[in-house]
Amino acid sequence: MTETDIEHEWAGLTSAEAETRLAQYGFNEPAGEKQQHWVLQFLKLFLQPLPLILLIAACISSFIGQLLDASIIAVMVTASAIVDFYQTYRSQVSMEKLRRLVAPTGTVLRDGAWVELDRRNIVPGDVVRMAAGDLVPADCTLLEVCNLYVQEAVLTGESLPSVKAAASDTRNKRLNQVYLGTSIASGSAIASVVKTGAATEFGEIAQQLSATQEETDFDRGLRQFALLISRVVLFLVLFVLLANLAVHRSAFESLLFAVALAVGLTPELLPVLTSITLAKAAIQLAQKDVIVKHLSAIQNLGSIDILCSDKTGTLTLGEMHVFQSLDYSGVEAPEPLRTAKLNSLFEAGVHSPLDAAILEAPPPAGEAATNEDWEKLDELPFDFERRRLSIVLSNRQEIRLICKGAPEGLLPLCTSVGVAGHPVPLTPEARKTAERTLVRLADDGLRVLAVAERGIPSKPHYVPSDECDLTLVGFLTFTDPVRPDAAGAIQELAEDGVAVKIITGDNADVAKHLCQQIDFDTGEVLLGDDLDRMTDTALAIRAEKSNLFARVSPAQKSRILRALRSRGHVVGFIGDGINDAPSLRAADIGIAAPHAVDVARAAADIILLTPGYSILHQGIRSGRNAFGNVMKYLMMGTSSNFGNVLSMAVAAVMLPFLPMSPTQVLLNNFLYDMSQIPIPTDNVDPEYSAVPRSWDMTLIRRFMLLAGPISSIFDVVTFYVLLHFMHAGETEFHTGWFIESLFTQIMVLLVIRTTKAPWRSRPSRPLAISMLAVLVIGFLLPVSPAAGYLGFTPLPGGYYLFLLVTITLYLGMVEAAKRWLLAPASRRLPRAAVSQA
Template sequence: MGKDLKGLSLSDESRDVPTHGESSDQGLTSAEADKRLETYGPNDMLAVKHSSPVVQFLRLFLNPLTAILLVASIVSVILGDAVDASIIIVIVLLSNILNFVQTSQSQKAVEKLRAGVAPMANVRRDGEWIDLPRRQIVPGDIIRLAAGDLVPADARLLQATDLHVQQAALTGESLPVDKSADVGGEDTEDFADAPDRVFLGTSVVSGLGIALVTATGRTTAFGDIAVRLASRAPETEFERGIKSFGMLIMQTVFFLVIFIVMVGTIGHHKPFETVLFAISLAVGLTPEFLPMITTVTLGQGALRMAKKKVIVKHLESIQNFGSIDTLCSDKTGTLTSGETKLESFLDLTAQESERVLLFGYLNSTYQMGMKSPLDEAILRHGAVDMSGYTKVGEIPFDFERRCISVVVRHGDENLLIIKGAPESVLARCTAYERNGVCKPLDDVNDEERATYVNKYRDLSAQGYRVLAVAYRVISPQEKYEKVDEQSLVLLGFLNFADPPKSDVARVLQALKNDGVQVKILTGDNELVTRHVCEQVGLKSDRIVLGSEVEHMTDPALAQVVEEVNVFARVSPAQKNRVILALKSRKHVVGYMGDGINDAPSLHAADVGISVSTGVDIAKDAADIILLEQSLQVLHDGILEGRKAFGNVIKYLLMGTSSNFGNMFSMAGAYIFLPFLPMLPSQILLNTFLYDLSQVTIPTDNVDASYIRKPQHWDIRLIRNFMIFIGPVSSIFDFLTFFIMLHVFSADAVLFHTGWFVESLATQTLVLFIIRTAGNPFRSRPSLPLAITTVLIVVVGFVLPYTPLAGTLGFTPLPPLYFLFLAGMIVGYLFLVELVKRYLMRRYA
């Protein structure tokens, strides 16, 4: 918010309206506001209650497999096996503590970033207008509203000027509702119809207002509806991918456990031992650190993106951001600098006219809606003498008419002054003023009309944004409507320059090289748009107009969007249709916008992208917020999104392939060994150490080839890694079994130790192979990842020689074993590299 609302103040009769306590035109004091915040709670319906850290930690134990393990450990204590039970409990505790600490740190960091772009409200406190986070609004606060604002709470209007509010989200009404101050009026049965009420979840389309807050948070009239509106829409591609992966693991675990129980029953193993072994295998196969790795990876990705001026509102959006293959955006501020300058103000003889400037200045000064960049450019041009002119009315801007009118009194007459898109204004003109003389612009003068059409089209073709200015003398009336915008006199044109950004051509090419096609959806006319596109090297051989889109069927539009990069003179509804057409063709669509009219498109796109200077409606609808309106910043963010997603996929590929191989080997060994292949506590320790080695995956480097194209979930690739690389691991496991039994004549303890060390070393070191699709000698891991991986292998080697060896069921290994182990590791990594390359060529 924070709009300039000079001159708008509380009228005397609107002061001291009681609601939840005393309030006045000076607003609440800070002390009183703090008391009310304590009483009513934050103005936030989606996060009113936060679980305590203790509760969050305890929830980690609700995992069914974890709960079963804890129950099993208690049973073990009862049966007298306290050592194994203690080891299981310690490992579960360490896993959950690590999970909790890492996840909490990442979530806190991300929350801090989100707070930087939290919705704000303009509030009167201690007699001063200040901007506060929307969460801090309390009943009794006085707030100011302007075009582009989200209404921050339920409130009663104290004063309103041409205020129109979009309530479609709450009432289904498609058109904005006219609001007015009506202090002391009767409440209607359906208070959504009350002209003096505004509600949380609605947005201001035009005009200004001052209102007294009557309800906040969940106590708002439509709180339950607003909660549903503010919740995240249909599940994202990332969430669908995680769900598909979870189903894959669940099916594998189910069949593995059934197999172990059947073998144990047939082989007459102890029932409790069989069940505990089966559960341990299930835990070993399950990538239990996936939530933590995902949160930490995406959280660190969000932090890196923040350093590049990209703020992520929802962590899941990072993967969607990296998956974007089509970016839709307006031209202004994206291709151009957005620093619009008023270049000239011409009458119909193509001469500069102070009268054209004056009428344009009056219109921009007195219109009470959100000031557009063109209005700001007019007002920046310099002071204009407006003495003798006073405002008496306004017809707010809308995106269908594409123009705005103000009514001013000058002397004894009222003038309606209109400013807007030339074709919209010309269509309403029946006369023109030239050299101070008015002449009719009717059927007889079609040639004259064509002259003026060609004039603004010529200016547009030179790259200027053009607004037409017209007027009419109008009789005084209580309220002015759109129907009054007729029989106008064309006065002249205002011409604006908005040069292309110096780096835009390079960034567009970089986006194209990285698999992102940019499409321009603009309300500007096709001539200006073509000129700018040509300057920045964006292909614009064919430009489709909104009028053409209007007459296309959805299937026809879906075909056109594949072939055309530029759409001009499109309305918000037409932008929405273009985005939906692209999505119907299986594109992942990003939409970048910062205005009121962009909100529907931001919702419709797979990834809504706004900027920190955008209006509240746009920022609220967006998933990603840029701190700088720049394609370069956006490009950097997309690449960071791909890196974060790439590291999540690494964990899944490594975890599923290695874990599946080990569990497959254990299940096979369980058939013919007279003892357990590995103790349940050793399986859990092995899994914990392996997961611990991968905690630093979020810091890892990602192949340049990976980030050169959009990335999507591919469960087929993950499944094939598990099916093909897992058995490769089992080949070397079975070879280990043979050597331990027939070369070293191992008993159960030596067998457990030898296989534990070999299993941990191979499945951990294979990380260096699987982490890259290319040559592992050319793609270097990050230093933290290299250190943790090697350190865990060293821990595995050392454990049999420590005082903990007996407790853990280990014994020292013969020196010859390590010579054998070195050959096994080299052979295993070499074979995995061959299989990996085959899989990557075929499936990736």
């Protein structure tokens, strides 16, 4: 049909009509994730649990006149928010650049002429024209088609292109409809737009992404930690305040001291250290073409113990290849491929993906790649009733009709079969053999094309009735090849302690065939129909045992992920299609594969820009290393700070003066924090990154309650030595305990930063330098010009000898406590909270 004929038959809309409908239906944009104003995005970062606690502490400090302390806390929290916001903003900019690379447009009949329009301006009632390679701009009903195949994998999960027919040729809605987000694999079509924007199937999936995202493992752990700190701070501060008031100390001075204790216990560096540590890992991944959309995704990536993957386009290449050339009995034979190449080579219509696969397949051994001896006489094009295509060729010695098509339609037309290149009668036994071969190939999940031929006399024109008395040459099978790195990536993930589960919309036979190719143990195979008959509880149990889920819908994919998460697993999902978007959002960590559609990228937490899943292995290790460094500060800060605050609470009740002035408390905390700033650069034990990592509040609480009192024991010993052996006054006592507290807090990091013996794991050079620098500062403060202003005084040399013995014994006891605590934890928590310290 010519363009003039189309314009005459399909009038399309006028510009005025289109404007009216655009106002009525809105822009053709699926309802995706709406971007908030950058100011709101930035302010939301302060509403997380830990920043809220710190900001409350800053407000109280400001209210009672401690403006410097309040400023320090506010700067810490703001710096953390800025780092997190910058990383998120940078990823959004990268995503916008990706969108601009493939600006969606459509060819539309407007005012009687074909024009190229932005897809967002297409409205219901528009007539659109599409050809091979085009994206379908809206949900449409087909009016005219020519050899149309549509790739719908992004919507349905089917790996093979779907054949389509015009509405006048079939009443099957799925056959005569094309959908927004799919693409034209081959052929051409004229279609009428029936749905746009949120009303499309694409839009219905995108609508699901507007719902609030479920709490991830990282968010849940951070919230639980914030609650733990809140309870401990509230209890100790109230205890100290009431104790001081009970012994008739100044209410204002007691309040200042209690606030100083609160600030000392809250890990104000945690947000900024977390942001810096995770940003460092994000930068490393960005250099390998991986976009991290928000920093918590790094830690979630390191925590996953189950990775669920779509099949098409993720574990496979997403394209058709000739897999086998077989005779009627299923034995390898070159004739079917040789004959099919002739048919595809001379085909005049638009080649289908199967034609492309046939032409790209290497010719049979010993044969030339071209067929110059043949001349085309006629063609019987493909249609949806016959489901086959025939070419009539001549080589001046004979005339042959070569036909390829669906086996169920071609086999009844055959009266003979090819055996070693020669036709023999198709007996009932031979027909049964051919049928058994087709059943076996179907069970293997392969797409099958039959090839047949016959000698035919010369005629001016050939018709479909000439497709008779054919000789069945054989069958061609097609497969979507697995990615070369798929098997290796799954093995690497297994070594990382991550189990892989395949979730696909394709049929079970196709999926099983893929699993066989990569030596993947499917376990118990579950189908979508099986899931519908299960309760959520039953699914949660069965999902752990199954590694393959087939014929599942997008909603069922999300249900599987939620079921696995309900069993305590941290779940990642990797996909690339529209149908994967809800699952990308439902997982703890959503990973968009290379060439993922926009809606999948919007739903994902991490976007891969280049093929090769080995980057996942590196990303998981980066996440575990980053989390390990965060946990070092957290475990050290909570345990040593808890011990110091406990010591201060005891001393505040027993001593006739405050054990340390509020200014000294905050200075001690400030110097300690400065020594910890290089923690993001610290080395992480290889054993730590070998297994999944996740928050374990029980272990954190136990370590705090065990190591904290050990610190307090040595603090009390220090009190006793200062008061009864050195007869220290208030200033000497403040100075002695300030130095002991600072030195023990810093030195204990050497023990806590590794599960090994401290001498078997070296800290990074920046961390070692910062620790040494702060120790020197603490040693020099009592003899510095600022000593009088800060309330310090020089101490005798004997105290430093006592301090050396105290620190040595303290570190030895903490090391013993660490080994005692972590040994049963490793048996109790095989998935990994062992090295949380």
